[in-house]
Amino acid sequence: MSMENILEDEHFQLLAFLVASARGCVDEPPTYGPLRLIDAAEKVISIIEKKYERKLPELEDVKIIIEKARNVILTDEEEFVKTLDELVVKVSKIIKRL
């Protein structure tokens, strides 16, 4: 594998995001940890959808909940936690159905 186009590889982009986030989480506010994880989850969805070469409706729903969580993190921590719960339930339902 050539390293020439590695910057365009979404797996590599995720890797860079994860290592930078890991270091950042040491100093940042505690809620930034879950924020980075859901941002990473969104990147994983993008990788999965690229692999299947189409949008997957159930994962698109997960993305909507991730966006909802991101929108409330700075204004309503309680709502943020509730939305994370919603996210886990959504993914659990996908797993259960399979």
Add this chain to the structure above:
Amino acid sequence: MPALIFTVFSDMSFMDIIKGRRSIRSFQDKEIPREHLKTIVEAGIWAPSGSNIQPWEFILIDDSTLIKKIKLLSPGLYGVPKALVILCVNKKRSEKAGRLGESLAIMDISMAAQNMMLAAYSLGIGSCPIASFNKKALRELLDIPEHVDPVLMISLGYPTEWPTPPRRRPLEEVVHVNEYGKHFGR
């Protein structure tokens, strides 16, 4: 004050600019003219500075490949901005202020950042201050010397939308008049 900055603010009231600025995390694919970027960083150098030490160095990035690389290692950078300003403390300058040097430099940088973001808004350009980036990575990517410490990043671009303002703590709660605990209108 330079005429250039004065002209920029002329068609909006100053309070409109202060209240209208929002943190923007989604940008249009539209280039920012270099002259506007220059105006924005110029607003930064006119910020107040303790003992006029001006402990700052501003690194302006408008190379899209470089922005992409910086974004990879900056978890707090959302969207694809057209430019970044990295605000750094030059420790050789800040130490001139003695023990206060470090905290004064952060105050100076913060005021410079606010000037830049207000200037950007007055030009219709969105911005977002970002502290969640990896300093060591940035140092490596941009060849920043040891005595220069990157402390804040501002992303710049034309917004896809201006978000509604988040709630602010009211004046009556935040401001204490003549004595701590005595508020406006109470």
